[in-house]
Amino acid sequence: MHSLIVLIPVLAFFAWATWIYNRLVLARNRQAAAWREVDGQLTVRRDLIGPLLECVAARRAHESPAFRDRNGPQEAGDVVLELRSLLAEAEANPEIKSSRAFLHILDELARTDTALQAACREYNAAAESYRKLSRALPNTPIAGIFGFQAGAAYKVEPVLA
Numbered sequence: 001m002h003s004l005i006v007l008i009p010v011l012a013f014f015a016w017a018t019w020i021y022n023r024l025v026l027a028r029n030r031q032a033a034a035w036r037e038v039d040g041q042l043t044v045r046r047d048l049i050g051p052l053l054e055c056v057a058a059r060r061a062h063e064s065p066a067f068r069d070r071n072g073p074q075e076a077g078d079v080v081l082e083l084r085s086l087l088a089e090a091e092a093n094p095e096i097k098s099s100r101a102f103l104h105i106l107d108e109l110a111r112t113d114t115a116l117q118a119a120c121r122e123y124n125a126a127a128e129s130y131r132k133l134s135r136a137l138p139n140t141p142i143a144g145i146f147g148f149q150a151g152a153a154y155k156v157e158p159v160l161a
Contacts, residue, residue, distance in 0.1 A: 020142040027130035031151055034123035038154065041116040045159070046079050048109055052086045055101045056093075083109070083159045106160075113158045120156050127151045 087106075090096040131150035134143035142148075 016138075017142055020139050021146065024130075024134060024139065024143055024146070024148045027126070027133050027150075028148060031123070031126040031130045034119070034126040035151065035154075037119040038116070038123050038156070041112060041119050042079075042156070045083070045109070045112045045116060048105060048112065049079065049082055049086070051101070052083065052090075052105050052109075055099065055105060056086050056090050056096060077157070080157050080159055087159070110160055113160055116156055117158065120154055123151075124153045127153060 090102055096102050127150050130148075133139055134148045134150055
């Protein structure tokens with residue numbers, strides 16, 4: 001009987017710790033899935049630089065050295081600057097502005113920016129939920145022991161502002 005009195009609270013503690021752990025894993029997985037969506041949209045946006053560059057380069061007599069790198073920028077801020085620069089150049093040229101290829105790229109860019117903003121909102125909501133869950137008592141000790149840490153909020157700048 002004495003061992004049963006000790007065993008029941010120990011089992012209850014392990015059941016509670018397992019339940020908390022599983023909730024934290026689920027929240028971490030939701031955050032990771034949301035980040036994969038953000039990353040995918042950033043890749044789509046970065047991949048639009050090449051077609052936009054070709055559209056602009058096809059209409060100008062000589063390429064400026066700033067746009068010769070076909071790999072494009074790797075950082076999100078650099079992508080926004082490059083896309084905005086190419087768009088400004090295209091806007092200044094009525095022939096480019098009216099081309100079907102440019103209008104298609106512009107439409108793709110607008111859709112990608114919209115999807116990217118939605119993905120960022122979803123990621124930030126998942127990260128906030130994960131952060132609250134890992135910092136709330138009685139979850140904090142379990143989160144600390146197993147190293148659960150929520151990601152920081154992420155903001156992305158739209159290209160078409």
